[in-house]
Amino acid sequence: MLSPAAGGLITRFSTDALPRKKYRELMTQHVVGLDHEPLGEGYGSSATAMALPNLGVATSTVTLATVRRTPQLTDGNDNLRLIIVKRSTTAAIATQFGREIAVDPGGAVVLSNSEQNSITFPSQCRMLAVNLRRQLLRPLLRDFDAILARPISNHIDGLRLLWTYVEGLIDESELNSADAARLVVTQIYDLAALIMGATRDAAEIAKGRGLRVARLRAIKADIAEKLAGPNLSVQAVAMRQGVSPRYVQILFEEEGTTFSQYVIGQRLARAYRLLTDARLANRSITSVAFDVGFGDLTYFNRAFRRCYGGTPSEVRAGAPTVEN
Secondary structure (H helix, E strand, O other): OOOHHHOOEEEEEEOOOOOHHHHHHHHHHHHOOOEEEEOOOOOEEEEEEEEEOOEEEEEEEEEOEEEEEOHHHHOOOOOEEEEEEEEEOOOEEEEEOOEEEEEOOOOEEEEEOOOOEEEEEOOOEEEEEEEEOHHHHHHHEOOOHHHEOOEEOOOOHHHHHHHHHHHHHHHHOOOOOHHHHHHHHHHHHHHHHHHHOEOHHHHHHHHOOHHHHHHHHHHHHHHHHHOOOOOOOHHHHHHHHOOOHHHHHHHHHOOOOOHHHHHHHHHHHHHHHHHOOHHHOOOOHHHHHHHOOOOOHHHHHHHHHHHHOOOHHHHHHOOOOOOO
């Protein structure tokens, strides 16, 4: 759980845990000020929300529902909601200002909380909603009015980076101070501005601040996904992320390490977790080494001992046992 003192309190809720009526009341009155209207028997929703200073974020899965900002719910709130559709078999349909906006999978839309709006999810959709303060975002954008109720192309790289950044933030629960929370908020506003069309000055600042942090987080997520693969290289990661290998190297150098050192550290850490898991006591050390991405057992043993002060066998022998 994120520290409440950091302003990063996490709330999780789901229709699997609450009756539909209770869930709808919770979402409408206490969480996001949005009415969930089921569209069929297959309706379902689950979400994880986090509140930070001047910012709210929520990742959710929604099926067969229309989410509305009704006149009764506008209540003077003039924040903006940046809604990113990560995964869906069909486009979500948003409406505001008399316009209907198709939001393709991977794309996004910005809706104003001060006016009626809705977004319909005709199939299961994984989405991210970022609640932004209008007065903080407006100075960062070239043309503020042009971004409202308009589709944002799924080709904009910043959408993927913002999603990865927020998802990692929620999963890792790493905020432990108000200063850390404020920094995260600044970085998310940086990314939002780049997605929506930042001014020249705001873009330059964001590229050296929020964008770099989000890019590094995306690279680390890429490494974690491919960690056991034999061909994990800076060139392969750079190609998947759409940047140069040198840029990847620079990001790690700024953290006081290298790409190779980071990868080896992650592989060793995963090996340590496997070796100290009593449920996997029958698994051979050779198997563990190869399964975390090491191709040379001698090198693995040497690197492991240097990192943890003992051989893999010694560390496994000292691990606590689990009683049946």
